[in-house]
Amino acid sequence: MTDPTATSDAAAARVEPFLIGAIARFTRQPVEAIAPDSVLVDLGLQSIDAVLLSGEVEDHFGIELDPSTVFEHDTLDSFAREIARRLDAA
Amino acid sequence: MTDAPKRTRLPGRHRIDAPDTMRAVLLGADFNTCPLLPYLDALREHHGMELPHFRAFARYGMLFQNGADHLAMKRAVAPFLTARRIADAEPLIDAGIEAALARLRDSAEADLFTGFCEPAGIPALRGLAGLTGGTDAQVQTLLNETRLLAHGGLSPARIQGIEVAMATLDGFLAPAGQDESTLVEHLRTATGDEAISRAGALAAAMAAHSMVQTLARSVFRLLLTDPPGWRSIADNGLCDAALDRILLRDTSSRIVLRIAARDTAAGSCPVASGDTVVLDVAATNARHLTQAARGTGVVFGIGPHKCPGEHLARAFTRSALPRLARAFPRAALHRDRVKHFVSPMVRYPSVLPAELKGRDRRVSSRMVEVLEPGTARRLVNDDRSWGPPPLDTHLRAVQQHTGTELGPAIRIARNAMFFMSGPRHAAARREVAAVLGGNRITAWQPLIDQVIADTLDTLAERPTPDLIADFADPLFRGIMQPLLGVQPNDRAVFDAEAPLLQDVLEPWLPMRSLLELQKVFDRLLGAMQDPKALPGQPQPLLGHLLARPPEDFDADDCKALVLVLYGASFNLVHTLGNVLHHLLAVPGDRPDIPSSAPDRAALVDGLIAVCASPKYIYRVAREDGAVNGIKLRRGDTLRVQLLSVNRDAGTGHLAFGHGLHRCVGAAATRHILRAALPALFERFPGLDLIPGAERYHDMTQTIAPSHLPCTL
DSSP: OOOHHHHHHHHHHHHHHHHHHHHHHHTTOOGGGOOTTOBTGGGTOOHHHHHHHHHHHHHHHOOOOOHHHHHTOSBHHHHHHHHHHHHHHO | OOOOOOOOOOOOEEEEOOHHHHHHHHHSSSEEOOOSHHHHHHHHHHHOOOOHHHHHHHHHOGGGOOHHHHHHHHHHHGGGSOHHHHHHTHHHHHHHHHHHHHHHTTOSEEETIIIIIHHHHHHHHHHHHTOOSSOHHHHHHHHHHHGGGGSSSOOHHHHHHHHHHHHHHHHTSOOTTSOTTSHHHHHHHHHOOHHHHHHHHHHHHHHTHHHHHHHHHHHHHHHHHOHHHHHHHHHHOOOHHHHHHHHHHHOOBOEEEEEESSSEEETTEEEOTTOEEEEEHHHHHHHHHHHTOSSOTTSSOOGGGOOTTHHHHHHHHHHHHHHHHHHOTTOEEOGGGOEEEEOSSBEEEEEOEEEOSOOOEEEETTEEEEOOHHHHHHHHTOTTTEEOOOHHHHHHHHHHHHOOOOHHHHHHHHTOGGGOOSHHHHHHHHHHHHHHSTTTGGGGHHHHHHHHHHHHHHHHHOSSOBTIIIIIHHHHHHHHHHHHTOOBSSHHHHHHHGGGGGGGGSSSOOHHHHHHHHHHHHHHHHHBOOOOOOTTOOOOHHHHHHHSOOTTOOHHHHHHHHHHHHHHTHHHHHHHHHHHHHHHSSTTOOOOOOSSHHHHHHHHHHHHHHHOSBOEEEEEESSSEEETTEEEOTTOEEEEEHHHHTTTTGGGOOTTOOGGGOOTTHHHHHHHHHHHHHHHHHHOTTOEEOTTOOEEOOOSSBOOEEEOBEEO
16 A cells, blocks of 8 residues: 555645645735745635635646635645645545 | 134234333233344354354343243342442443543534443443453444344344454453453353353343443433533432433333233233234333323333343433533534434434534634634624625626626625625615514415415325425425515426525635526526515515615616525525424424413524524624634634524524624514414324434535424
8 A cells, every 4th residue: 555645745746836826826926935834824815716726726637626625724735735635536 | 613723823013102001011921022043043044154142142141031041140140230339330430431521622523422422331331241352442333233233134244243243242251260340250150151151241231332322312302402401410410310300211222022922911902922012112201201100111121121230321321411511511412413323122313413612713724613602792793893704795806807707696696685785785674674574574474374274284195294395395485485576487497496596605615616506596587577466465575676676776686685585595494394303303202382472482482593594604804803812814704603602592592693684584484483383283293203214405504404204
């Protein structure tokens, strides 16, 4: 049985650049200002950004993701792992 | 007289619920317990199933024994389960309860069955029986597997599962000579027979699971229908009389079976040898409650088969219930997530999800949940700091950012009073109150009474009546459509899609749901016609609005406003459903509907406080701030959980909200419930729910029963 954290590390690594790019766009910040350990709320993500972000994640990765999930994760890395977990499960 | 031809006659089945007849059957020598061995012999013969542990249980379990075998077993077991020994075991009993409570201390929510009732009883049960091997959790799971025994006619596969569970439990029994204070060791000394001792100890442990089931029924009843009773148990504990009443009301057993050993009679009813007599224990106990008849009902049975575990069950309940109530005085039950184990023999709640502490808490980085009444009251009174969710501005921003056409959704949000504020909101409130307000709703009384009468007539004809499909739902449509002026061109299509209106309540709707919802609104909006005035009825709300649209409302705004109100009024169906479930959920409790109008009004309002279907009230922070010490940023969402906030609120409840956004349908809801409840119970005094058959819609924002099968 492959180690679940290993597979999602790789998947998380694939997801993070996409998230950083999208969040940078929504919050009008340079990509460099956003890191995996950034706290999502401190980046200034509003309710509307959650709806837009989850919509883009769904279209890009072909998984279902409710906007409220964005706020269930403190850091970008934790949110990326959740998406990776759903990708592994899909 | 020539012998009548031997007719092969199917054994009869007689149901007994008269206390005196039941006593005679249980005390008399004409009736035996139902043997299990013949059934196991047939399984061995036809399926080659050996089932050694099952057979030992059937042979040495007192539940199935009769005559000399039973007497010998009873004489062996009785000296072990004395009041004296159970008193000595109280530290063991209390330790199991405290350990289960300790595990709950730092959780906000828990399933009080698998999280408390069962684990609280397992250590005492293991210690007394001598199940020293394995762990509490393993024994809990295995006992759960064996409880299926209570179902008659089990499939071979199920029986095999129970055999495996029994074999594993048997392996946990303490070896000989290890511990004098266990039942298995006691039986070894008393009988000198290892097989009898092991089967006897296992049978006792399995039977003792019923004390856990009965505790769960008490927790369910108290949390659902009697919070004051919960608090008084926390404050005063349980004296003997109070304990008697609790056991009488909440024992999990429904029926006990007996078989006639010879031609005899049960009361005035002749019973042939081999006939089965079904003793309706639940009905008899319920009768004992109402008539305060002598004796303690049949909680632990009477006569030779009187339950030997009475002292243990009493000691466990007397300790567990007050400790749980003291540990969580504000516990509140998530009634729509309760599950029941129901078999012909027993019924009890097997899943009991509850809020334990009722403390305000942060649930995500953008949402704080308010459970404390004080916090909630300050919040709903402060419209300056907290506003309704601004769905209208949110949707405009989404439309602008994505370029997706959200016109129809924005029109709905703009005219949904739930999300409105400012002058348009105030104008809408005035006009809606002109039709639905407390003093105006009485003009609709004739329609309300007629719809109730017609609905009761059709309910009476239903072969399998359901209080939602055949009462709450038709009542809602029959009253709210004329009242609001909803006259769709194609009623069937409209009624099928209208429930989707409720999805608009979900916070942060994903784009895909938003687009789907927008199509539904469009279709429903298109189906709404200008309402024709119906003979003998006042002007409906839509007619009233279209005649003189409020400022800044065009005709489509008026239709959108009424359509959203129609979606919101589904809460009438759900709340009425919750009220009916509340009144009938505890078998044996008969609802008494007062006759005087003021008393009826008080009863209905008290029921609304705890049965209203909305789970939450939402507010959004207009600026940075804090709630009960929890910091919030502008735009954060506050979710007021009505379950906890309304728990002890009585008439000061927030089920209709408060202030500027107080529910505009409050008067109509009260008025309809005050008429519907007495009419229903006067027409069907024997109305009852089919135990454990209630089902709920899978909705996140609303407590909404989907099925309430009943017997009239």
